[in-house]
Amino acid sequence: MAREIRKAARDTGEDVAAHHGLVKMIPQWERGVRAPRERYRLLYLKIFQGRVLGDMSQGMELAVDVAPRVGEIRARAARLPGAEEIRALEADALAKPRGAMTAAEIRALTAETISRLHEVADNLAKLAALLDDEDDEDDTTDEGES
């Protein structure tokens, strides 16, 4: 905290006590033994406002940029056929006279598609866990504040 106060003071051109002086004063302020002068209170405020705004900007970025993309991804994933349906497409394509692709190419394309489909499922689960963690963190913060 002493380092942060000195850095905040440097940024605003304030004079503050030397590092070792702050190291002695800060525990006294925090225990309520002594009250910090106004300039130190303002520096504390500046430090904590910076932290809160930093967290808020990340939360807003998540809400504004990432959340709509997550919604779009989930909608697109829901429209995808399942592995069974892809296998059925493969069977139909193999059963019909072939034009643009050989049987081997159709099989390779199907295998690749199903493999990618599994990757999509894995990443959707990972994303859900990451977003759940965000919610849990918010809940914890709320509980901590109440």
Place this chain on the structure above:
Amino acid sequence: MSERLEEIRRTVAELEVQLATVEGSVAALKALLAEDDGEGAAEGKEVS
């Protein structure tokens, strides 16, 4: 939080690529069937 946000962004970007690949492959398989149907229909017309 920033590490997790970065991980979320990375996963979202990966998913967008993977989804586009799967959608493209499924479209290719369906196009193959449509192409065959079209050819079959065209052949049918010629015969009749």
